[in-house]
Amino acid sequence: MTRSGDHTPDLHIPVLLGPVMDVLCPAHGEVFVDGTFGAGGYTRAVLDAASCRVIAIDRDPNAIAAGDWLVQSSADRLTLVQGRFSQMEQIAADAGLANVDGIVLDVGVSSMQLDQGERGFSFMRDGPLDMRMEQQGTSAADVVNEFEERDLRHIIGVLGEEKRAFAIAKAITKRRKLEPFTRTLDLAALIEATLGRPPKFKGPSIHPATRTFQALRIYVNAELRELAEALAAAERLLAPGGRLAIVTFHSLEDRIVKRFLHQRSGRAARASRHAPQVAEPDPSFEDLARGGVVADESETASNPRARSARLRAGRRTEAEPHPFALEDFGREVTLC
Structure with a gap:
């Protein structure tokens, strides 16, 4: 602009x-x-x-x-x-x-990267499940679709500090057997369905996919x-x-x-x-x-x-x- x-x-x-x-x-x-x-x-x-x-x-x-x-x-x-x-x-x-x-x-x-849905960093904008800053190498889709469940659990739990990493990793590996993940909103929807949204009366809350997306981005870009x-x-x-x-x-x-x-x-x-x-x-x-x-x-x-x-x-x-x-x-x- x-x-x-x-x-x-x-x-x-x-x-x-x-x-x-x-x-x-x-x-x-x-x-x-x-x-x-x-x-x-x-x-x-x-x-x-x-x-x-x-x-x-x-x-x-x-x-x-x-x-x-x-x-x-x-x-x-x-x-x-x-x-x-x-x-x-x-x-x-x-x-x-x-x-x-x-x-x-x-x-x-x-x-800028978050605002560009096509880069795949945001769970709020639809785009390819990418997250690669350099636009080359292993993508977030590769990690989600190919890594073992235990490795996904470790990545999400440690790099995302997500307490329910076990449930998320299990849901991902179950769903990908039917259809691989290719879009950001698809993965975000699965995580939200797995964890649910916190009740509004508990005050401001982050989206259920926040920590998982953080973990994937950190891992993909080391x-x-x-x-x-x-x-x-x-x-x-x-x-x-x-x-x-x-x-x-x-x-x-x-x-x-x-x-x-x-x-x-x-x-x-x-x-x-x-x-x-x-x-x-x-x-x-x-x-x-x-x-x-x-x-x-x-x-x-x-x-x-x-x-x-x-x-x-x-x-x-x-x-x-x-x-x-x-x-x-x-x-x-x-x-x-």
Whole structure:
């Protein structure tokens, strides 16, 4: 869409933009990585804030194509790359950069993807059961139609935190024997029929398919593994004093980021005093937002998606990066 009288696309205002910009604090000559370009909201805000450079990354080829207008209007200050944010070190190196001054990650599915029924992310819009950000590889339909019942139960239970994963997995495997799942609303209807809707008198409730769709999307795109690897890449890529801002939208993502910043800022739980002493690495980050930052009432009123958002942030110290192991980020990460 464009505004009447010009050729600038209507900008999606990203969640927690003010607090994110307070963390990044762009200055003249600095270089930033936007690991989740999406509709370009954070990138444009950084470019507008100072005469700096942005390397923006997105897995979705549609987002890259839609962002060409911003590349053209940025006077060579924006490089837009299709890829994964876990690859940010190589992408920065390809752009001639050994380190950067700031990194922002808006984790999870974008509003654009949810709004496009044909992408298959939403249980509220009919479309193919796809959910692939990169539009290639294993789709949600492949998972639903081909995985063993026990694997579906594990994916839905762990990645969706769905208490009734057993019932959903059983219903899926029973139904697919008669007809495979190909559409989003078909799967959503089965889940609703299996779980039912909570009584309205119990207050606001989420759709019964919410957690299952979340689980499938996370699994198909290996989102939690990508997040863990991106955090470690950011630790290596940020220059001393560099700022890291991460916006998450559900508890699995937030726990990974919280655990990372606790470990890297020296606040992780210590071993028993009776255990052998092990030298701890020096803190590689200063935690800038202990407990996280959430949206205020005015933002949640204008953007309901902001209600579940939480910003965590850190400033890079001069210490060496800590050793990286996926197992340190929790079992959810290794499942992906």
